[in-house]
Structures are given as C-alpha cells and as structure tokens.
Amino acid sequence: MRAPASEAAGTSGESLVQHKFESMGWAAIPNPKHDLGTDLLLRPRDERRYELPAIMGAQVKTGASFFREPRTTAEGNVEGWWFRDEDASHFDYWCGDAMPHILVLVDPATNDCYWVHVVRKRVLATGKGAKILVPRANLIGADHRQDLTDVATSAIPSPTWHGTAWAGASNIPHADLIRHALLTPRLIAPHPNAPVGELSGFQALAMLILGRPSLGHILAGDSRARMMADNGKGTWGLTLDQAETSPDWGWRAVAVMRLLLFEDDASHVEELLRLSTQPGQRVAAIVIASVSRTLNHDVEGALVLLDRELERDDQSPIDHAWLLVHRARCLQLIGSVEEAREVAVKVQRCLAAYSRDATAGALAASGAEMLFGSWHETNLATVITNLDSSASWWRAQQTAWGGSEHLDDEFKAWAHKPLPMMGGSDSAGRYLASAYVMALMAGDERAIRTQLGLYARHQLTSPWRARAGDEVEHLANQLDNLRQAGDRDGINQAVPHICAWVSAAAVRAAASTVSPERSTHTSADADLALLIHGADLLPPDRTCELAEWTIDALCDPEPYTKRTRPTFDVRCRLLEVLQSLTASGDSRVLRQVWDYLRRVELDADGAESHMIAHIIDEYPPQALTAVHSQSLKVLTSKLPSPIPDACRRLLRAISGSFDEEVLRRLSEADLSVIPAVGDITGLPNEAVRGAIAALSEAVRTEIAEGASGHFANNAPTRDLAVFNLFYPELADWAPLVDALNSRVLIDEQLRGLMRVLARLGRQAPDHVRADLACSLNWYLTAPPRGFRFSFGLNGLAAEAILGMDERRDVGEIVARLLGGNGSDRESAAALMSRSDGQWIPTLIALGADPHPRVRRVAAYSLGCLVTREVDGDSLARRELLRLFESPGTGAAGAAAGALTDADEADNNLQRDDELITVMATSLSASIRHAALDFRATESVLRIP
Template identity: 30%
Template sequence: MRAPKNEAIGTAGQSFVKGEFEELGWGAVLNPEHDLGTDLWLMARDENRFDLGALVGAQVKAGESYFKSPRNDEESGAVVGWWYAEEKDSHFDYWSEHTIPHILVLRDVKTKTSYWVHITSDIVQSTGKGNKILVPASQRIDESNRDALTAVATSPSRAASLDGSAWGTNWKILHCDRLRYAMIAPRLVAPHPNKGPVLPDATEALAMLIQGRFRDLRSVSSLGVRVETKKIDDPDSYAWQLFDSALKWVETGDLSGFENLGDTTEPCYLAGVAAMQAAAYIEQGEPGRALATIQSVRSKEALGTIDLAWLKSHESRSLVELGRLDEARDLALEVQKLRAVAPNDPTANALVAVTTSIVFDTSGYGVRDIGELIQSIDTATRWWRSQTIASGLEKHFHKQFEKWGRDSSVTWAATDMVWTRLRSATLLAGLSADHSGWRNAMSLLARRELMKANSENAEIILESLTDLLRAGDKDSIVLAVRKYRDDGPTEPLVALVRIIDLESTPRTSLSAALECLHCVGIFAEVESADRHASWLISALEKPDHLRNRLKPLFLIEPALLDSIYGLMRSISAKLKRQIMDHILSLPVVEDQLLARGYGKIVSLVGDGQWTESDRAKLSARKGDNWELQDDIDKVLAVNDPEFKINLQDRIKNGDLKALEIFGNVTELSPDVASEMIEHLVMCIEEQIEKAKNGAYSLGGPEYGQALVVLNAWHRGEARWGAVEILLAEQATHPSHIIGTLHSLGLVAGQLSSTEKARFKPILGAISERPEYERDSVFISLDSSPQSAAKHALLRMFPEEVEDSSIWSLLAGTHRDRVVAASVVGERRWEGDRNLLYSLAKDVHPSVRVAAIAELVRWVAIDAYEPAVTTAVEEQILHGGPLAAARVSGLLLELPKSESRDRLLRSLADHPSALVRSLVADGLTNEKFVPTREIE
C-alpha cells in the first residue's frame, strides 16, 4: 500500500524540525502515539548543554500550502510572515491553554527552513469563522533565536510562591544549588530561629552566618566544638572548612582561611568559594584580586548556568571598580540571559537585578531605561535584605529611645543586634555582587559604629572610617573626619592617611579618598604626605591617564588640587619645592575652579619660601583667573614695595580686592584710608536703598565690616555714622551685618565711650530680634546677627555684665555660650576662671575653643603661675585638635612671656602639622600671618 504524499511531507517535516532542535542541543522526542495537537516534545537546554528543566510542545505544519497567506510590509512589500488559520477553536485553545508552552512551526520544504511562533491567547486573532495566527518570517529555528526559544520554554512556568518561605517548608532546593542559595537567599536554607535549638549541617550553618545569627552557631562554631557534639558526620569536611573560613572572615576580616582551603572539583563549591573570596577582596578595597580569583574559576567546564552567571556578576562588579566599564557592561548583558533560563530562581533574579544596575550605570544617558531598572531590582532577595536593614535600624532607634528615656534596666548577655543585622546586609549584598547595595549597607554599619565609639576606641574608629572610605560614602566620611579633626582622637586620622593608597584606590572610593586627604592631610606623617603629594602632582600633570583608567564621575583636577592643599602643611621641603615649580611652570589658568585650587596652594607656601626668582616669575604671569591672581598678589604684596604702592593707588580708587590683598590696614596712608572710607560709605548707602526696595546683592565683600576695621585704625578719617545706619536699618539682609557686628566686638577697645554709647541701643535691638529663616549659602550655621550683637555689646561694656546675663547666655545656644566664654574672659571676675574650666568641657567644639582661648589669654598675659599653667595645658590637650590649632595661633599674637612659651612648647609635638608649624613660628618670633585654616 502506498502512503499519501502529504503524510510523507508531514512526517519528514517533523523529523527535520526535530533535527534542527537537536542541532541547538535541545532534546527532541516525536509524539506519534498521543498526538492531539503536539507533534514534538522539546527539552530546553542552554548553550552549555545544561538541561533547564523546561519543556515545549511543537506542532509542525510542512508544505507549500501553509505559505499561501503571506503578510507583506506596507512600505517595502517584503514578506514579514504567514498567516496560519483553522476554522475550529479546539486546537488554538489546546495550544494556548496548555500548562506547557507550545509553538507552531511552519516548515518550507523547498528552502528547508522552519519558522515558529509561540502560541498565546493574546496574539491569536479571530477570523469570524475561526482563528488565525501570524508566524513571523524573522523567527527561524537557528542559533540566532536560541534566547527567544529559551524564553518560550521558561515563560509559562508558574513560580512556586515565596510566601511563607521563612519557615522553610514551601521551597525545595536542589543539592547542587544549596550553597548559592545559602549565600544569596539564606532564609530559604537556614532553619528558622523559632524552631528552637538545631544542629545545622554545614550549608545551613553558612546560611545562618550570612544572616548574622552568631549566637545560634555556638554548637558548630569550630572543629573542636563539632567533634565534641559527636552528632556531626565528617565535621572537618570541605563544606565545614568553608564555613570556618567564612566565620573567620566575617568576625575578624582575616582571609587566610580561604587561602588555606584545599582544592575541590565540585562545581558548586568552586563557584561559592570564588564568589565569597571576591566579595571579601572588594570589602578590603582590592578589586584586582577579586577579578583574578573569579577569572581563575570561571572557565571551569562543569559550572552550572546560574553559578557561571554568579561569577560573571562578580567579575563585572570588579571590572567596574577597576574602570573597565565596557567589559563590565558586556558581562552584565550576558547575565541577563537568566531572565529566560531561570525566571523562577530567586538567586538568578538577584543576579539579573545586580547586572541590570551595572548595565544602567555604565550606559549613556540616552540609552538608559529607568523603568526596566526599577522592575528588575524589585526582587525577593532585595526585599529580604531591606527587611534586615530595617530590623537593624529599628533596634538602633529603640536603643536611642531607651537612652533618651534614661532606661536603667540591664539586659544580660545581650547581642548587639544592630551590628549583626547591618553586617548581614553587607554580606547579602556583597555575596550577590550588588555593589550599590553593599555600599549603602556598609556605610550604615560604619556610621553606626562611629556613633557608638568613644575616644578610646581608636581601632574601631579607624576600621569604621576605612569602611566608609571603601564604600565611597564621601559625604559621611567628610563629616566623620571633620569631627575627629576638631574633637580628636587623632590617631585614627594619622593611620587612615597612612593606609590610603591612591594608585590602587578603586573607582567608587577615589573621590572619598581625595577628600580625606583634603580634610585631614595636616595629620599625615611626612613619609605618607610626600607619597600622596608625589602621586597627586603626577596625576595633575597627566589627568587624562587617571580619567581613562578609572573613568571617575567627578572633576578630577579640582579634587587633586584640594588634596594637595590639605597636605601642604605636612610635606617635606623637597616636595613643597616640587609643587612650587609645578605652579611656576603652569600655562595661563583661566578655569575658575583650577584657579581657586592653585590659589589656595599658593597661599600656604609661605611668603618667605618664594625666592626672588620665583616672585619674578609670579609677577610676570598674565591672564590668570582672579582666584589665582589674588593669591599671587598677596605674595607679591608682602615682598615687593613697588607692588604695595600700586595697591594703595588701587585702594584709593575704591578697589576692595586690593584692600584685602594689602593686609595690615595700619600701613595705609591717611589719604588712602580716607578715600576708601568714603567709597565704603557710598556703597553702604546704596546697599541700604536697595534693601528698602527689597533688592539684595548676596555674596562678595561686606562693606560694613571693612568700614569698621578702617574706622578703628584710622580714627581721624572714621565715619561711624554709616555703620550705625547700616545696623539700625531693619531691611538690611542678615548676611550684610554679621561680619560688621563681629568686627565691632573685636575693636571694642578702640572705640571711645561716646561711640560705644551710640551703638548700645542698636546692638541691643539686634540681639532681641526674632530668629530668621537661615540662608545657609551666605550665612554659616555657627553665626547669627543676634549672637554677634550680644558679643559686641558685652565686649563693649564688660563692666555692666551681671551674672544673670551670663546665666541667660549659658542656658542658650552654643553661640550664646561662646559669647559667655568671651565675656567672662574679658571681665575676669573672681570665680570666672572656674566657669571657663567648665565651659572648656562643653560638647560643642566652638564653645570649648572659646573658653580655652580665654584661659590661655589669662595665663599667658598674667604673672607666671606653674600650677594654673599646667591646668590650662591639660584643658588644651583635652579640648581636641581644633582647640590646639586656635590656641597656637592665639599665642603668636600675645606678648612673649614664660607662660606663653611654655604653652607653645607643650604643643611642639602635636599630631597636626598646622599646630607644629604655628608653634615653630611662635618660638622663633617669626611674624605671624593668619592662615585660611585658622581664619
């Protein structure tokens, strides 16, 4: 009997399609016995031939008849696909509603090409007499469509619900995946705490460690303890050794356990150990070692698809930190295939989220898809990590509230749950290669530890500052180091500057490292300072090298200049000379940011260190931005008489910038001072008129302050009436009078009793004004017209200050307490010294500094009293670095005495290079010139 022709075509078509899928590495089985609409069962596999556990049904239609209903492109006329139609609904319903996804395959026997479409209800169209579906001409069964076919295979599978997974009963994990789950989604592996005491296996113990459950791990915390239980088979297995190594790292930061692990051929351990080492190296700021570790393992043949993607995620993270963004993005895109390969695996979803963020961060603004990013990162593992962080912060808030409420109860053997929760969050993020998540969690942990530490916990402070640095949290580390720069201790700052290595600093930490040097470079040891300065000068001369290597997201040159400025007090004479030569060889500096940076450095060189040849080169410079030119002019003004004469001509014509550059106003001739005073009066009158009309020019010089200084030192030309009008005018902006008020207090001794009497009611009215809405751009948070007016008033009339006034100030803000310290120091009543000793312990550094300064003034000017001087030395020591800096500057202004020199000598070995420099100037009687730091 002869078989029908169409049967031959049909069975041949099925065989050909079966062969095409087998060429892709898929498993394919004919379904001849139970064909109700499925000719083939297809078992999906990835490009590495790993079975995905996903099944696809295929219906094959072969022959010319199935290509007689083409759909053409309206513009080009090209065929974009073919319509397949059936009059009955049964087949379409069967395919689209089947629990296993189905594809329709049209086989062109002439061209030997197979086209396919995923049959879903949303693309099936009604014809009125049945249904039809379009089979696209672009969808062939070949390698280029592997990912699309894989997506079909995995798309309809329903994910097992993660609801209730915390108890660990609804989620089953294959043995080969348990280690990855333990490290990325530990709640699905670790026994729940409420199940009571358990004796976990090694993988469960590792999951508990990642959760921060240290107390629950006491029964397995070491080999000896495990042997003693006599209930653990093979307590020294490779899995337990891995746990021991991880515990050692988490608790102490020691990575030697990983280095001593023996070799293993089990794929899941290869991936897990490499991922953990990579996360640990990143925590230590060594992305190069992390990259090498991953690359040594990633080429192993036996690695599963998700484990391989896990390693690629860590590799991508390391590459970003090394500035190799294109390579990182390419790897991250490869990981995105997990969307189709393992859509229901929470660890795979976590890796997709991580690499989506990497692709987003390393792509240009025009190609970023914020919607895709938000959808991708909204995963179960990220939510669980957020819960962990929230739990830790809730504990922190609870402890702070107990402290606020003066809770005196004691909890015995309490665990620091804040630390364990936040440390767990850093581990969860780091092990899943989520760098942004790790940075956030590590910053929270470090900030909490800094808030908890006291001045005696220098090691904890250093570790926490280092963690902030490696997390790249520049804003937080600046706040922290500035606090220690003011309050102490200084040992962590010295050590922090020592351990910074700019050459190996990763991409996300570089800005924070540079800002650290800017803020606390004065505490650098000479060797460290020179090492950093040498690197900075080299980078400044070739900024494109650094820009191309790390691709930082900040302006490189200004940051480098700020770091050099911070180190200027600490570097050797040789390095300082190198920096001076660099400045002298600069082309014209027109950029204002660069000019500002170079100008600040010029101001710290020291007038006497510029040789005559240097000054000639500086004088010959033309065309620099004013920010640099002004600082050069200040150098020239000190050493060049002709230049100073020229400055006086400019001042006579009302040039306020020239007045600032000139320096000591007592050296101005009377006629020059008179002309400038007249100019200032005119500026103030114009400013007042504008203020009355609601117009303000914010920023720039404060005319009233300059007029007060000139009036005080040029009595014959003084115009105090303009100052009175400025202060009395209610419409005047606060930023236009704060400096004026401060200067009035400082020159109180220069004023006559009549002048003081005229200012008294004006100052009293200002001090009683209600608080205003602060303009933080133009007014310091430590300043206000009210406190400045109080200070000026009390310094003008110290004999009228009653104890009740001092009590009122002491009960006010820290600015009021500063005023109290200054006034007490001025009046020197019996018992005031004890009050100053008390204020020297104030929590606010500005109050401590003010009180200590008055004690120093008291001791240095009065007769030498060894016991009192010793007490003051102790106050300076405990007052913090800021107090030492202000005191050393103050002592230079005071008359030479035995007490003065003794106080200076007590600071000769201070950790701050600024303090040591000021002390050296004071002991050698060199002329004192205020620096930017002191001012």
C-alpha cells in the same frame, strides 16, 4: 545533563525546523501524531549546552500558500505574513496550554523559517476566526537564540516562599546547599525557636551569615547550649576548635568565614580552596577568596582567581553565573565598566530559566543592578523585574530589624538608660552586618556600599561602641568601612568630628591606609575626602608621598580616571587634596607644590582657578623669599581670576609693598580688587578714599535691596568697618549706622560687622561708638533672620557692644548669655577672654559644652588668658596643657590659634618651654608648625 556539541539534523518541513534548533544546541523531538496542535517539542539549552528547565511547543506550517497574505509598509516593504485560523481553535489551544508555543512558517524556496510567540495579545479576531502576524524579522537561528529562550522560559512559575521562615526550604538539592547558605541563609538556617539537635555544617554556615548569637555559644562550647540540646530543647554542633579541623566542608567554611568577617584574618581562605573537591564547594571557596582579596584592595588578584575557575567550565549554570557576577563586580571596581556590563548581560541570560531558585534570583538582581545603574540596558522592564528578588527582600528585612534595634538603643541612650552590666549584645550591629555579608556574597555592589555604610555609621554612633575594645582601632576600622563603602558624605561628617573631639589618632590611622593609586570606582571619592580631612594628621613622609602622587595625577589624570571612572570633577577634587597637603606639609611638600604652580596652565576662570587660589593662600609667607616673588608676578599675569588676587596677597606679605595695579583699581573705587589687598595697613590715602567710597555705596545698595526683600550673601559692612577702623581720618560710619538701624539686613550680612566691632571697636571715635552701641541694642533680643537656620545675633551684638564700651557690666551680660543657646554661649566664652581670670573655671566647664563651636571658643579664650599671664595660680595653663594632650585636636587647635594670634609684645608663651614642647609633639601638623615657629629664628618651612 549536558548535551554533546552537535546533534543529527533532519530535512524539509518539520525536519528543517528541527535541524535549525538542533544547530543552536537545543533538543528537538517530534510530538506524537495524535496531538494536532504541536508538531515539535523543543528544550532550550544555554550557550554552555546546559539544558534549561523549560519546554516549548512548535507548530510548523510549510509551503508557499502560507506566504500569500503579506503585510507591507507604505513603502511596499514586507513586514510579515498573516496566518489565519478559521475557527480560532488552534489559537485557543496554544494560548491556553501551560507550555508556551511558537508558530513557524517555512518557506520551501529559501528554507527560511519565521516564527512568532502565540499569546493572546498578538491574536486578532476576524469575526468567525482569528489571525496572527508572523514577523519577517523573526528568523530561527543563532541571532534569535536569546529571544527564543525567553519565550521557552516565559511559563516557568515563580516560587512562593510563604512558610519558609519556620521550616526553611526542604526541596533544595544537596549540591546547591552551599550556595543557598551563603546567598539566602534564611532557607537553610533553622529558626531560632526551632530545636534541631545537631547542626549540619551548611546550617551553621547559614547561621553565621545571619549573625545568630546562638551559633557563637555553640562555637564557644557553651555547656548550657549542649545541655539544652541533649534535652531536646536546643541545637548543638562543633566548637570553633573542632570546626577549624573538621573534614566537613560546611563546618570548615564556618571557621574560615568567622575569621575573615570578625577578625579580618584571611590566612585560612586558601586552605578552604584546597579542601574543595566538588565543583559546588570549589565555586563557593573561589567566591569567598575573591571577596577576601577585594576587601584587602587586591581586585586584580580576585579577577585572576575568578578567571582561572571560569576556564574550568565545569560549574552548574547557577554557580557559573555566581562567578560571573563577582567577575563583573571586580571589573566595575577597576573601571572596566563596559566589560562589566557585558558580563552582567551574560548573567541575565544564564539565569533566565531558573526563577524557581532563590539564589538565582539574588544573582540576577546583582547583575540587573549593574545594568540598571548604567542605564545602558534596553530591556528596562526585565532589569527592574530582576531587581525585585526574594533575596533582596530578605536582606532588606535584616536591615529593617537592624534599624529598629539601632533606634531602640538611641532612645535608651537619650533616656540615659545604661547598658546592662553583664550580658546583652549589639543586636543592631549583628543585623546590619548580616545584610552586608549577604550583599557581599551576592556581589551586589550597590547593596554592598549601602549596607557597609549603614553598618559603619551604626558602629560610630551606637552606645555599644564603649565595649568595642581599643577605641582607636575601632574608630579607624569604621572610618575605613565608610571609605570602602564610598560614603563621601559620611566621611565629610565623621572625620572632622572624630578628629576634633574623639580621637585624632584614629583619623591618622585611617587616612594613612589610603592609597589613591589603588582606589576603586566605589571608593575613589571617599578616599580623597579622607585625605582632605585627615591631611593635617598624616606623618610628614606620607604627606610628601601623597603630594607627589597628587601632582602627578593632576599632570596626567588618565591612569587614575581609567581605573576609577569617577563621577566627580577629578581635577577640582585633586586640587582640594593638594590644598590640604600644602597646609600641613613641610618644606618638601611646599617645594613640590611650588614647582607645580610655576608650570600650571589654565585657560579661563572656573572652579580650578579658585582651588589654585586657595592653595596659594595656604603658603606661609615666611616660606618664600624675594627670589620667588618674580614667579608670583608671572602667575599674576598669566593665570585667570582669582589666582592673581591670591598672588598679590602673598606678594604683599612677602615684600610689604602693594602692587601698583591694586592701588590704581582701589583709587578708582573698584571693589573687585579688595580681595587682592591682604593686609590693608599702609595704603595711600587716595586708595583708601576710593575703597571707602565704593564700600559705602555697596552698603547703601544692600540696605535698599534688603528693604525690597532681596538679599546677597556678601559682606560690604564688614570690609567698610575694617577700613574705617584702620583709617579713622577718612572713615564713613554713617552707612554702617544706617545698616544697623534699618533692621532689614539678614544675619549673614551683619555677622562679620559685629565680629569686627567686638575685636577692634575700641579704636572707633567716642561718638561713633555711642551711635553704634545704641543701634546694636535692638539686636540683643532680635529674633533670628537668615538664609539658613540660625541662632541669631544676640550674643554677637553683646560682644560688639562690650568691644566698644568697657564700662558695661560684663558679668551680667555673660551670665545671661550662658543661659542662652549655643551661639549665646559662644559669645559668652569669647567675652570671658577680656576678663582678669575670674571666668577661668567657667571656661574650663564650657570645654564640655555640647556645641563644638562653644568648646573651640572656650579653648581660644583660655589661650588668650595664658598669653597675658592673667592666671596667677596657672589653672588656665594647666588646662591648656591638658587640651594639647587630649585625644582630639579641636580645642588644642583653637588654643594654638590664640597663642599665635597674640601680639608678640604681649605673648608670654615664648618663655614656656614645656607648653611649646607639648605642642611640638602634637599629631596635628598645624599645631606642630605653630610650636616650631615660636622656637625658630627663621621659618622651618622655608623653600630652598
């Protein structure tokens, strides 16, 4: 019942207190005179003048005599006044009554009314009687409305839901059934084992939210379901066709929600709005419509719907709070965090008196999550209490059941138990989807993110994925779910794997839908992650558009940060996106990025400067001319490290000459300049001597530190080996032999050295190769030793030995490595590239190895063999064609790398037009660029 805007006021004493409460919109009536413990009965109303389901008693004491015993601070300020009860009987009555009580002291001189909530912890024993302090700060008035409301509603008992799993809740008012069906469907849907005959629309709606498969049979018109219902052993209802035209709001909502959730079809949502004639129906339809719009990235449109409905102001208090929760969520998504918090506080106030309503608990938990997540709410105890709701537990139960079913499916897949030929269904997916939809209806953003992320991860890994229909569409949808859930970690792990080995087309479809200018607070980080990993697959025009947006956002990040309120370093993440777009873009992208680099300003060395250095490293030297060299020299002089080193590397690649500063620092044995060298061929002897001297000293230092148990994750051994091999007359091999013989360095410190020896070791003098091979023998069987989990160096040691000694029996070593771990098989595949083709069938078989790196190396080795035309019957070439036409780009990219790495004189690919044509049509920009470079007389990426 709703009260009028104003009520009559009384006068002095009790009438004054009554008047003050009525001025706040409360109902206040005198208590019968025989009740000596309570003068007034007070019924609170919320700010919209809706009566709350609570009553509070007030005892009024008027007169100056009640202010004669003040409590003061050390400075003499009055904190309050003591009220004494000679025998404590009044206190016992007030504290023992089921109704909360306040004691009010009225000052007749000022008409101020001071109050205190009488509870045991505030009552102090005085010997014979007791006393309580009435604080001076507690004045009856609008400023203390919420405090007084909290007192009035403090005695409302919490409901118990024991036993409702079977029978549901039978005492829910009809007007609230819709809200319960969508937020707490467990209380409305019949138990799966309880035959109920004909379903109501609200029961069917609750079953839909819970993902009950029996509802699917009913909607499909399954004759067996109807026959069981006719025999009193089942449940029946409308078919889907009937539900779509039913005048029953509940059944119509079933049809609309089914289309929205399972077919991503929101076309009937507006029709449901038009059919909603009652406030409860209209609120539910507005919530469904707002959810539909947020799912389609139209958060602003959802806010318009919600605000328009809130302006009507005719909803029940809980329905009103439901709208506010979704409004707060929308505000949070578009970065209006402070306003969202203010709305969330209103939600808590609206629902304080409705703890007996399970849906109120669900909505209070959603609002509390916004406050708790922000750490701006002072009443933390209340917030955390509201988080712990029955609806949250029921949602967690659905999640737990889904997790259990998922583990069961994984276990069966591990045991190679096939899916049933007929029947069966993805139970885990149903449970997880149900938990997600429940969170969606409740507007609980944190739960929405969690549940959607879990559902997407399940759908990507479940054995039932094979029955999902169109694989590309299914995978793209789940990547989009991960993105919308804000699951950056999931994107970082799933996208590279799917791109490389499952379906590059799915990644392209998912990445192409990303519009970072429409990102939300939830999706922003995952949106950028998907662009970073999917940039290589984007259509060229879209790559160009995204590069333009990224550069604009770097120059003026405020619109983006204002909308998304990011919790990550925006500039570094945008630079990471730009790096990926630079690597995959055409000349238009390179031109945009070049223009940005020329005007970029940085003050100090930091993460941003490292990212810009990475972008410069992505530039193909053939894209630049001598005209651009001057700009690079300017960047070298004005920007912080390590950007100058990247510029010098690119200048070296363009001009073929070394920077004078680099040569000077090398001659002075300055190791920090080595990253700026780039291609080390053609260095003057003085610079080489300085570099080798500095690297030799660094290796000896590394050995000494390793002997004392201190390890660095750098690689002077690798750099020293490279200088030694390119400048044998100035080489110093002793530190490298000592490093291997010391056996104190960890795997990370030796891996680069062994790879260099495997590739270039034959260039070393005979006596050096003999010494190194002897030292490497120990590593053929050495256990792993490193910072992280490692397979060890056994395979790499074998590669290095064979790289220096072609007389060793490759077949015996390869056979042993093939029976080893993933790292060993990776080395075996690398060694097979040195053969004359006898290992081609084995390399093809390794293309199905469980370890991705083994598959990549096998493809690379096949590419090496094709460039040398060692395959007379073209088996390797046919396999290469198959790899380039495969759904993923992992093996194809590795093979393309082998083709481009081959020496031009030895590369026979330029005569293979069919292979180049297949590469040129790849979804991967890097593979297309490789093919175009084979065909073009000059770079197709040249910047005008």
